Amino acid sequence: MKVGLFVTCLVDLSRPSIGFAALRLLEANGCEVVVPEAQTCCGQPGYNSGAREISKSIARKVLAEFRDCDYIVAPSGSCSGQVKVHYVEDLFHGEPEEPEFRALAAKWYELSDFLVNVLKVSAVPGRFEGQVTYHDSCSGLRELGVKRQPRELLEKAGATLAEMPEAEKCCGFGGTFSIKLGDISTRMAANKCASIHQSGAKVIAGGDLGCLLNIEGRLRREGDMETRVLHYAEIIAGEG
Amino acid sequence: MQVQSMFFKRNASMKLDDPALQKNMKTMKFVDARARAVLDVDCWQEIRTHAAALRDRTIANLDAYLVEFERNATRRGAVVHWAETAEEACRIITDIAKKNDVRKVTKSKSMVSEEINLNEHLEAAGVQVVETDLGEYILQLAHEPPSHIVAPAVHKSKEDVADLFVAAHHRPRTTIIPEMTREAREALREHFLTADMGISGSNFVIAETGTTLTVTNEGNADLVTTVPRIHCVITGVEKVIPTFEDFATLIRLLPRSATGQSVANYLTLTTGIKGPGENEGPEQMHIVLVDAGRTKFVGSEMQEMLRCIRCGACMNHCPVYQNIGGHAYGWVYPGPMGSVLTPVYVGIENAGDLPNASTFCGECQVACPVKIPLPDLMRKLREQQYDNALRPWSERFGIRAWSYAVQRPRLYRTLSAIAVRVAGWFGRRDKLIHWMPGLDGWTRGRDMPAPQGKTFREMYAGRRDGGRR
Numbered sequence: 001m002k003v004g005l006f007v008t009c010l011v012d013l014s015r016p017s018i019g020f021a022a023l024r025l026l027e028a029n030g031c032e033v034v035v036p037e038a039q040t041c042c043g044q045p046g047y048n049s050g051a052r053e054i055s056k057s058i059a060r061k062v063l064a065e066f067r068d069c070d071y072i073v074a075p076s077g078s079c080s081g082q083v084k085v086h087y088v089e090d091l092f093h094g095e096p097e098e099p100e101f102r103a104l105a106a107k108w109y110e111l112s113d114f115l116v117n118v119l120k121v122s123a124v125p126g127r128f129e130g131q132v133t134y135h136d137s138c139s140g141l142r143e144l145g146v147k148r149q150p151r152e153l154l155e156k157a158g159a160t161l162a163e164m165p166e167a168e169k170c171c172g173f174g175g176t177f178s179i180k181l182g183d184i185s186t187r188m189a190a191n192k193c194a195s196i197h198q199s200g201a202k203v204i205a206g207g208d209l210g211c212l213l214n215i216e217g218r219l220r221r222e223g224d225m226e227t228r229v230l231h232y233a234e235i236i237a238g239e240g
Numbered sequence: 241m242q243v244q245s246m247f248f249k250r251n252a253s254m255k256l257d258d259p260a261l262q263k264n265m266k267t268m269k270f271v272d273a274r275a276r277a278v279l280d281v282d283c284w285q286e287i288r289t290h291a292a293a294l295r296d297r298t299i300a301n302l303d304a305y306l307v308e309f310e311r312n313a314t315r316r317g318a319v320v321h322w323a324e325t326a327e328e329a330c331r332i333i334t335d336i337a338k339k340n341d342v343r344k345v346t347k348s349k350s351m352v353s354e355e356i357n358l359n360e361h362l363e364a365a366g367v368q369v370v371e372t373d374l375g376e377y378i379l380q381l382a383h384e385p386p387s388h389i390v391a392p393a394v395h396k397s398k399e400d401v402a403d404l405f406v407a408a409h410h411r412p413r414t415t416i417i418p419e420m421t422r423e424a425r426e427a428l429r430e431h432f433l434t435a436d437m438g439i440s441g442s443n444f445v446i447a448e449t450g451t452t453l454t455v456t457n458e459g460n461a462d463l464v465t466t467v468p469r470i471h472c473v474i475t476g477v478e479k480v481i482p483t484f485e486d487f488a489t490l491i492r493l494l495p496r497s498a499t500g501q502s503v504a505n506y507l508t509l510t511t512g513i514k515g516p517g518e519n520e521g522p523e524q525m526h527i528v529l530v531d532a533g534r535t536k537f538v539g540s541e542m543q544e545m546l547r548c549i550r551c552g553a554c555m556n557h558c559p560v561y562q563n564i565g566g567h568a569y570g571w572v573y574p575g576p577m578g579s580v581l582t583p584v585y586v587g588i589e590n591a592g593d594l595p596n597a598s599t600f601c602g603e604c605q606v607a608c609p610v611k612i613p614l615p616d617l618m619r620k621l622r623e624q625q626y627d628n629a630l631r632p633w634s635e636r637f638g639i640r641a642w643s644y645a646v647q648r649p650r651l652y653r654t655l656s657a658i659a660v661r662v663a664g665w666f667g668r669r670d671k672l673i674h675w676m677p678g679l680d681g682w683t684r685g686r687d688m689p690a691p692q693g694k695t696f697r698e699m700y701a702g703r704r705d706g707g708r709r
Contacts, residue, residue, distance in 0.1 A: 037649070039649075048622070058647060181597060
């Protein structure tokens with residue numbers, strides 16, 4: 001089974017360890033993983049800034065890089081939502097290229113969704129003792145139905161879930177929103193940090209690096225140097 | 241209401257630093273109430289789908305249904321007026337008041353009247369206007385605009401209201417809510433009985449019967465529509481629905497989505513004037529159907545916005561609204577629905593931040609009873625801004641530079657390798673970036689965790705080559 005790994009631009013730039021965790025998880029389950037070298041970004045920053053034509057040409061680039069794979073997996077609900085929902089329902093809706101993008105979307109999975117629902121993994125390489133609280137990122141949750149999958153995997157690694165209040169509420173990242181409307185974004189992140197503290201867990205996990213940078217950045221600014229902020233892939237791959 | 245939406249960013253930041261507002265916003269319990277109310281209904285999603293289709297069908301044939309409504313309302317003795325602009329709507333109503341020697345008007349809640357500044361126009365013509373919805377009454381005393389379309393005074397505490405009541409009613413101050421509402425009722429009772437004209441908004445107007453319909457919790461619309469000798473309805477042209485049956489569908493959604501009530505306390509239905517031999521009802525009924533920007537949506541890529549039934553669920557569920565309140569949005573409609581309506585009604589150049597005031601978290605779309613894809617519509621507005629160069633130069637340049645680079649993998653490889661090293665240098669001390677050029681918006685309130693040192697692609701290439709050797 002040839003699985004393409006879509007690393008995501010944020011992981012490439014800021015936290016390669018998440019990419020390697022995803023790689024390890026896929027290889028540990030017998031996938032032949034390919035990482036197309038020319039890949040960059042799914043186009044979402046431009047798309048959500050109103051640059052429609054640009055985001056279409058980036059989408060074509062993604063399609064060209066991954067069309068030969070049996071599956072494509074990304075450690076992000078946000079980028080996966082862009083491909084699975086926005087490419088097909090909006091950008092190429094009703095256009096001649098729509099079938100090709102539908103085919104791409106059908107074999108594209110968010111990582112935890114792929115591990116649980118396609119590979120149906122029974123065990124994970126990582127071990128983690130202790131409490132984890134999980135933040136549901138908006139696109140993964142509301143566009144792709146990613147909710148149970150990462151929690152199931154964390155429990156397989158031995159973690160105990162300590163749910164925070166309002167786990168499904170947006171952390172305030174929102175891509176360029178976090179800079180354009182930084183004050184509002186910061187307040188939303190601060191609310192999220194308060195929820196995390198209420199959970200009592202010393203580890204907060206999530207499935208999207210954007211949210212994690214936002215949450216960690218706010219925790220540190222508030223003086224919390226202790227709470228660890230991890231992608232679930234890092235925990236279940238044993239790289240946390 | 242005067243448009244202040246161009247100052248959204250500044251006003252939002254002020255609201256974030258307003259402790260009283262922050263405290264009052266936390267008293268909103270609509271989200272939990274709605275979640276419970278929705279569980280009462282077996283097929284909530286199917287009703288939403290049906291309602292969205294019914295609204296789409298109506299909007300697609302808006303002209304025909306409006307004419308049908310006019311015909312049936314006229315048959316029952318009402319006069320239907322058509323107002324293309326806000327000014328025209330004000331002029332029509334002021335003329336009705338002048339012609340009939342109206343000195344006092346009681347009003348039940350109408351957001352359209354806020355859009356067009358109706359109260360100011362009537363007052364300028366020498367007419368006394370009394371808001372009778374409790375929230376609107378409070379705001380009239382405070383000389384403030386509403387901050388929510390269903391709960392207009394949600395930004396005020398009971399202490400704020402107690403102070404306003406002391407000044408207006410000259411009675412001992414109380415903060416016991418039942419006593420306060422009794423006081424307001426007593427003050428309003430006299431106005432209900434002495435008004436010459438009642439003005440009401442309308443949640444729906446029904447084409448097949450010529451009926452106008454108002455949903456309230458206080459029953460004030462009953463008194464506004466039946467006691468005075470003249471009743472004037474003001475509403476938007478998109479509020480028409482074909483049949484009573486359609487109303488039965490929509491009313492299952494509206495109160496549940498708005499306040500979490502399975503049914504609102506009062507449904508006020510008015511059809512025509514007092515008939516021969518009848519004791520109650522107005523001698524004249526005027527219905528003013530207002531466009532004021534609505535038909536700009538018809539036939540556009542944003543037509544779905546006209547499905548809106550004004551329940552307020554989108555703002556209740558919006559994490560941006562929850563943190564800044566309604567006034568920051570700078571016009572009548574706050575939250576996600578306002579971020580779509582305001583730029584179209586008042587010009588996108590006057591409300592440029594509103595379509596950008598969303599993380600696209602999607603909560604509004606999930607909560608919307610008529611399935612308006614609000615994030616998609618805000619994105620359409622962002623596309624208009626991008627295409628017409630209406631966002632700051634730096635933002636446009638940033639997007640262009642970024643898109644140029646991501647489409648050229650070799651260039652991107654080089655630039656990203658440089659970028660992570662530069663960012664790493666700014667975060668060299670404690671692996672946190674406290675400040676860096678271009679990142680002000682972020683670092684004002686947060687640190688940025690520093691990158692790990694190399695890009696994934698560099699490390700992956702290194703590992704692969706290492707394996708080969």
